[in-house]
Amino acid sequence: MYFLLLHAFSQVTSDSAAFKSRKLRLDEVNLVSSYYTQSGDHSAIQGGIGSEKVTDLANGLELKWLGWDARGRKNTLTAGLGIDHHTAASQAWISKTGASRHTDGLRIYPSLDWMRENEKKGSSVSLGAYYSNEFNYQSFGLSAGISQKTKNNGEFGLKLSGYFDQVKLIYPSEFEPATFGSGGRGDHRDYGSSPRQTYTASFSFSQVINTRMQVSFLLDLAEQHGYLGLPFHRVYFTDGVDSVERLPSNRFKLPIGLRLNYFLGDRVILRGYYRYYQDNWGVRAHTASLEVPVKITPFFSVTPFYRYYTQTAADYFAPYGEHAHSDTYYTSNYALAKFSGNFFGGGFRVAPPKGIFDTHLSSLEIRYGHYTQTTDLVSDVISLHLQFK
């Protein structure tokens, strides 16, 4: 793959006429790969108990073409393709006896984005289309955005997006006819599906404060409709009887974020982020993170980071065996429980001006993070980003 990418750039001439009309040309290629492992004992499939062991290998390829039209407007076309392969011990328990044959799955998600920037006016428009498919879930998304720079080094942005999803109705085996099979991947062709729609309006405003500091304010308004749970998530009531998680058919989310970046001296950068979140299911959450890239040389930096997260429980959450039959809605999915989490780690980035070893590989970044929740969930993730120019 690496040599193919080098070859792809070998015929590209340098860009010496940036503001003349120019057809789209391949300008940048990004490869991001991650390996994720997780352990825990609160599987939603078993009603809040059981192994949450997961591994996930995610690979994403992004190709970016740049061009200028006759009016000097910059056009950027970005095509992406992601392929993830995961294993999840809990999938075996879609079958009551833990006998579901497949405990792994593949997710494939291509995307296409186009943006036109008018650099004279400081404005841009963009469009995007997204698709995602995995064994129990299918999604199609569209987005449209605009942005406008201000005279004082600020920029407003608005992006509208809609996702039109289908959740495959794979219920735990005890709620299905015996002829439906085990519920694992490749064994569910007769299942129906239920729709889920998500509409989001994202507002942003960024501002340069001085020669060392810039901030951005982010606000999302998101409305979801349809089947918002997963049909193979069990709930156990106080009398030991089990059922399928039941959640409202709408959810309104309101996250508000603030980023602040500060260049301290000549070598250290402070990247701060805070987010407040609330929704109409009763979840309130705070997220705060700090990354500190330190430039060892102008082209080599190391980046330690720390992120703290805390949330209240959704109104509909209770642990294993604690829901009453009189409850209207119920779930034992610990993503909706009360907990806090810590995520910390570090990475390094190499980006010499002539490329690594004088090749088109313009930057290489590796990053590792360790995540713990007060629910006892523990995970590790290591990621690699290669950029070719």
Place this chain on the structure above:
Amino acid sequence: MIRTIVLCLGIASGVAGLAAGCTPVKEYQKNRLNDSEMSLSSRKVEKNELNFQSYREGASGANGGKTGGGCGCN
């Protein structure tokens, strides 16, 4: 909800205050601001971290990524 609106207005006022108090910066003075580490967006290498967080946590959004939909997460 009122608390959220107040918080929203507070943050917006804070940003507006910062914007009002900002120093004019010319293009040639932006060498630090244009450093790739100063980007006001998530780093590409974080992409899959944001993805797993959206599965394991109840909150999402306001980070340049998705606020829901597109996957079997929240």
